[in-house]
Amino acid sequence: MALCEGIIEIVEEEARRRSFSKVKTVCLEIGALSHVAPEAMKFSFAAVAARTIADGAVLEIVEQPGLAWCMACSTSVAIARRYEPCPCCGSYQLQVTAGEEMRVKELEID
Amino acid sequence: MDCAADPAGLTVSGISRERVIRVGRDILGKNDRIAADNRARFLADDMLVFNLVSSPGAGKTSLLVRAVSELKQSWRLGVIEGDQQTSNDAERIRATGVPAIQINTGKGCHLDAAMVSEAYRRLPSLKRGILFIENVGNLVCPAAFDLGEACKIVVLSTTEGEDKPLKYPEMFAASSLMLINKIDLARLVDFDLSQTVEYARRVNPRIEVLTISARTGEGFAALYAWIGKQAADQIHPVVGAAP
Numbered sequence: 001m002a003l004c005e006g007i008i009e010i011v012e013e014e015a016r017r018r019s020f021s022k023v024k025t026v027c028l029e030i031g032a033l034s035h036v037a038p039e040a041m042k043f044s045f046a047a048v049a050a051r052t053i054a055d056g057a058v059l060e061i062v063e064q065p066g067l068a069w070c071m072a073c074s075t076s077v078a079i080a081r082r083y084e085p086c087p088c089c090g091s092y093q094l095q096v097t098a099g100e101e102m103r104v105k106e107l108e109i110d
Numbered sequence: 111m112d113c114a115a116d117p118a119g120l121t122v123s124g125i126s127r128e129r130v131i132r133v134g135r136d137i138l139g140k141n142d143r144i145a146a147d148n149r150a151r152f153l154a155d156d157m158l159v160f161n162l163v164s165s166p167g168a169g170k171t172s173l174l175v176r177a178v179s180e181l182k183q184s185w186r187l188g189v190i191e192g193d194q195q196t197s198n199d200a201e202r203i204r205a206t207g208v209p210a211i212q213i214n215t216g217k218g219c220h221l222d223a224a225m226v227s228e229a230y231r232r233l234p235s236l237k238r239g240i241l242f243i244e245n246v247g248n249l250v251c252p253a254a255f256d257l258g259e260a261c262k263i264v265v266l267s268t269t270e271g272e273d274k275p276l277k278y279p280e281m282f283a284a285s286s287l288m289l290i291n292k293i294d295l296a297r298l299v300d301f302d303l304s305q306t307v308e309y310a311r312r313v314n315p316r317i318e319v320l321t322i323s324a325r326t327g328e329g330f331a332a333l334y335a336w337i338g339k340q341a342a343d344q345i346h347p348v349v350g351a352a353p
Binding site: 002003006007009010014018020028035071081082083085092093094095096101102103104105106107108109 | 129130131132133134135136137138139140141218220222250251253254255275276279280283309311312313315
């Protein structure tokens with residue numbers, strides 16, 4: 001919910017800065033290892049966006065894959081969840097390098 | 111450049127059409143900026159700041175009551191308490207003689223950096239000390255909100271089960287220290303310490319672990335030694351400081 005309020009705040013600031021008054025689509029980049037469940041976010045976005053500039057806007061979510069550096073293999077590997085082991089060697093000595101982003105990527109406006 | 115590329119390279123002024131504008135801004139950007147301001151403020155005041163997180167009932171307040179009672183002889187201390195309702199926790203801290211500010215988040219499930227900034231302003235001026243922030247009991251949202259702390263300490267109690275780190279991996283990944291509380295009950299609830307530590311290190315290979323009992327005081331000496339080490343690493347040394 002607080003994240004959705006953050007999105008609306010960003011949209012309203014952009015609207016003031018770039019002088020538009022209607023948003024059709026809000027496109028987010030959400031990492032697979034971030035704090036966001038896309039379905040839950042879509043649900044609460046509709047509620048938070050009501051009676052704002054983004055009222056009725058479609059929320060599009062582009063998921064970014066999770067990547068980690070495996071200290072055992074010294075290589076970058078793809079992981080879907082934070083507690084998964086390295087797919088190559090089974091080690092849990094992983095350092096997450098991508099997939100934590102929560103970003104407003106672009107807006108489609110009228 | 112605000113407009114998406116027009117395939118024909120034409121624009122007609124006065125006629126509105128759909129446009130795609132690039133934004134590329136972090137959803138938590140505003141919180142992160144305020145958290146950075148808090149961090150700079152804490153550094154300027156030589157304050158070491160810990161953000162305590164756990165599920166409700168893990169014993170954060172009880173362990174803080176014991177810790178501040180025992181640390182107040184050697185450190186200037188302050189506490190910020192976060193709860194949805196009541197000022198019970200701040201009152202428990204104040205009963206020890208240590209200043210505490212209660213934040214009520216209402217329906218909010220976490221503290222944010224702006225709340226902490228305001229609460230810190232209301233605390234009596236603290237320099238060269240330790241500030242404990244007790245977050246709202248919740249292992250999900252507080253992981254995402256930086257408050258400007260030096261590090262997060264996650265409290266897990268033996269009655270909650272070994273697999274909490276796998277169920278709520280973000281919080282354990284974001285924390286530097288895991289305090290396993292209610293260790294005096296471990297035997298009664300068949301708590302498997304090594305399994306818990308193994309799970310926590312799957313999500314965060316570098317997390318440090320200490321076992322404590324806020325009820326009996328077991329393990330607190332090691333906790334104070336850990337805090338002392340953080341202080342030595344992060345607070346400017348008083349003696350022998352360069353001019």
